[in-house]
Amino acid sequence: MxxxxxxxxxxxxxxxxxxxxxxxxxxxxxxxxxxxxxxxxxxxxxxxxxxxxxxxxxxxxxxxxxxxRSIVAGADRAVTAVRPGSRALRIDVLGLRSAQAVLLHEYWRSHPGVDLDVVTLRVDDPHAAAAAVQAGDVDASFRTVTDPAALPQDVRMVHAFDSPCELLVGPRHPLASARTLTPARLRGHRIWVPGIVARSEWAEFYDELATTFDLRVDATGPNFGNEVLLDTLADSADVATLVGARDRYLWPAGHDLRRIPIAGPALVYPLNLLHRANPHPGLRAVLAYFATITPVSEPAWRPSGFRPSP
CATH class of the missing domain: 1.10.10.10 (Winged helix-like DNA-binding domain superfamily/Winged helix DNA-binding domain)
Structure with a gap:
């Protein structure tokens, strides 16, 4: 082949x-x-x-x-076996418009000589991502395994950065004119997040978020992609969704969508990074770059299960 x-x-x-x-x-x-x-x-x-x-x-x-992927990774490992350090640092992100990809692009722009390969594994189960890290298919993956004891023995999970949430609404939504919002003001409003996958880390995030703040998180319907979601928000007077502050979304000017910060407390999605115990030599510089990111202003809420083990 x-x-x-x-x-x-x-x-x-x-x-x-x-x-x-x-x-x-x-x-x-x-x-x-x-x-x-x-x-x-x-x-x-x-x-x-x-x-x-x-x-x-x-x-x-x-x-x-x-x-x-295994075939390609095996071929790459074969090359690396005779040319150590020759392969680019390969990091899995949830999407090429996600906060992880945005910050990796910023890192690469400030370090243009770095050989970086950004991929999307397209798996929902974080344990599958951990297995890909263990196998060497990727060097690191932006995933969270909420039970660190379930990680493979030679895979580690470290905190990368925090992603504060914003409410995204159309111009006719009752909250559209707000400059900032508290979680309490979201109560009773429909927060639509279609296609939440069972056993995924974001399913755990939204379950704990909804329980903690008594929010109405609606996962009904298949996920037809961001374009359909944005079209729905633009036409609706009662549908909202949550997005990461650094996530990149593009929509037609006529949609007039509003991104509204949430504070008091901020709602934070902690982004963790899985990597092997003996990591790719290029990963240390990436983690050092993430450490320079301005932290989220307190008070902030973070889901309890997303903390890496000591």
């Missing part, structure tokens, strides 16, 4: 576009298309379907992806 074809498939799956995969791999989009087509012929299945925004994995593609 052609490992470069498998690598092209993995990057296209993670980025959702053949062109972006080609740019990262330093080849043409036609070359990526040919590699994936060759791989599909060899496997005798279709791995992608074309969409207006790029490509989506088929069911066969979803099944093949974790094995493809």
């Amino acid at each position: 052609d490992t470069e074809a498998v690598r092209s498939f993995v990057r296209a799956a993670e980025l959702g576009q053949l062109q972006h995969a080609a740019e990262e791999l330093g080849v043409t989009q036609q070359a990526v298309s040919k590699r994936i087509a060759s791989l599909e012929r060899e496997l005798e299945v279709r791995l992608f379907t074309r969409t207006a925004r790029g490509v989506d994995l088929t069911l066969d593609g979803q099944a093949f992806l974790p094995h493809a």
